[in-house]
Amino acid sequence: MKIADLQRELATVRERGWACVAEELEVGLNAVAAPVYDANAQVIAALSVSGPSYRLGLERFEEIAKQTISAADAISRRLGWVERG
Numbered sequence: 001m002k003i004a005d006l007q008r009e010l011a012t013v014r015e016r017g018w019a020c021v022a023e024e025l026e027v028g029l030n031a032v033a034a035p036v037y038d039a040n041a042q043v044i045a046a047l048s049v050s051g052p053s054y055r056l057g058l059e060r061f062e063e064i065a066k067q068t069i070s071a072a073d074a075i076s077r078r079l080g081w082v083e084r085g
Contacts, residue, residue, distance in 0.1 A: 018034045018069055029053065030053045030061075032048070032049050032050075033048040034065065034068045036076050039079060039081055041082075
């Protein structure tokens with residue numbers, strides 16, 4: 001992957017609020033992740049959901065991402081993060 005490709009991917013992740021991998025790390029394994037914020041709105045961790053590609057297919061990424069973001073936001077709020085509109 002070229003630097004420009006990575007920069008585009010990071011911009012996409014920032015814009016939609018979640019990241020994913022589709023069999024990039026291991027054949028048959030997909031994952032979705034969302035950021036966890038601290039009280040200063042700094043990303044300090046990520047919450048990831050992974051599963052076999054036959055259960056967590058590409059068509060489920062957005063659905064799973066919404067649930068993952070919700071859980072990551074709940075963790076962030078417990079850490080003092082105040083969601084900003």
